[in-house]
Amino acid sequence: MESIQFELIGQVGMITLNRPQVYNAFNREMALALQSRLDQCAADDGIRAVLLTGAGKAFCAGQDLQEVVSENGPSLKVILSEHYNPVITRIRALEKPVVAAVNGVAAGAGANIALACDVVVATESASFIQAFSKIGLIPDSGGTYHLPRLIGWQRASALMMTGDKIAAREALSMGMLYRVLPDESFAEEALKLAGRLAEMPTRALALTKKALNGSLENNLDQQLILEDRLQSEAGATDDYREGVAAFLEKRPARFKGK
Secondary structure, eight states: OOSEEEEEETTEEEEEEOOGGGTTOBOHHHHHHHHHHHHHHHHOTTOOEEEEEESTTEEEOOBOHHHHHSTTOOOHHHIIIIIIHHHHHHHHHOSSOEEEEEOSEEETHHHHHHHTSSEEEEETTOEEEOGGGGGTOOOOTTHHHHHHHHHOHHHHHHHHHHOOEEEHHHHHHHTSOSEEEOGGGHHHHHHHHHHHHHTSOHHHHHHHHHHHHHHTTOOHHHHHHHHHHHHHHHHTSHHHHHHHHHHHHTSOOOOOOO
């Protein structure tokens, strides 16, 4: 059984973490396969949005600890530098919207990979756990970067130190998520959201992502300069011309991501 499933649904590249027998916990094979699929989505112009989800009852339980403790298992340094960090940098650099559809528990690195995505939706029964402190580790996979910016320093610090499980509705109220969706229609609605983004002016969405990435480090003057440059790029796209024409002609726009 492949550890990563991939399906092209319209203009959406759907990536499914597929080790349900261990709640989609990461081993080296799955981490490298996910990187490969993200690269494929980045390179294929026919893919205009990415949907990341998990098979079975969980989104991702984080690292498969059986791999770590095995005789020839990778070191923590290798796991971060070769497995998780390249996944996070690929998600943030991917010039297409990435939707995380959290269909169950998201723990450890699994939670932080979800939170690195552009839009996070969760099923009613999903939960999030910064599980690292329970085994004497620190949060990784960008967790110490993204989570405080999403929910604030105090809440992030508490969740990381206590390892408390947070239900989807509570995560939503904290600002960790975009939406919580009903269990019975979750898969359909998450795909519908990704499909909607794929039909939008995806070059502008990619530039919006660049602006948001920059805002995490820039001061106001630097961010205004960045917005100026990116807006000029957006204004030179076919989608901008189509969007203006459609508005003036009072018709739906037909964006092509160019």
